[in-house]
Amino acid sequence: MQNTVLWIYIVLLVVGGLIGFLKANSKMSLYMACGFAVALALCAWPNVFDASLARNLINGLLVALLVVFALRLAKTKKFMPAGMMLVVTVAALALRNIKF
Numbered sequence: 001m002q003n004t005v006l007w008i009y010i011v012l013l014v015v016g017g018l019i020g021f022l023k024a025n026s027k028m029s030l031y032m033a034c035g036f037a038v039a040l041a042l043c044a045w046p047n048v049f050d051a052s053l054a055r056n057l058i059n060g061l062l063v064a065l066l067v068v069f070a071l072r073l074a075k076t077k078k079f080m081p082a083g084m085m086l087v088v089t090v091a092a093l094a095l096r097n098i099k100f
Contacts, residue, residue, distance in 0.1 A: 002096045006044045006058065009092040010037045013065075016081055036065060062093045 017033020020026045040061055043054045066089045072082035 001100065003044055005092055005095045006040060009062075009088065010040050010044070012088055013037050013040075013085075016085055020081065036061060058096065059093065062089055062096070065089050066093065 013033050014037045017030040017037075020029030020033070040058060042048050043057045043061070048054070049057065066086065069082045069086040069089055073079070073086055076082060
């Protein structure tokens with residue numbers, strides 16, 4: 001389930017970057033979304049990194065994204081898109097680290 005949550009998050013991240021590019025012509029949004037998505041995908045891919053290292057890298061990347069989205073939300077005071085991605089990032093981080 002942890003990998004499924006991560007892959008869904010990666011798709012949402014890329015879609016958000018594409019929307020930012022198409023609506024606001026923000027190349028940086030697209031570049032950052034794709035960069036983080038590639039980094040997360042490499043960590044999620046089996047046998048690229050050791051399992052514990054991959055888990056720590058994923059958590060670190062998600063925390064970094066959490067900070068970015070929180071700062072963006074504080075700056076713009078608009079829920080979309082930073083607030084929604086903040087909620088999705090918190091959910092992904094929680095679902096990846098809660099043992100079922």
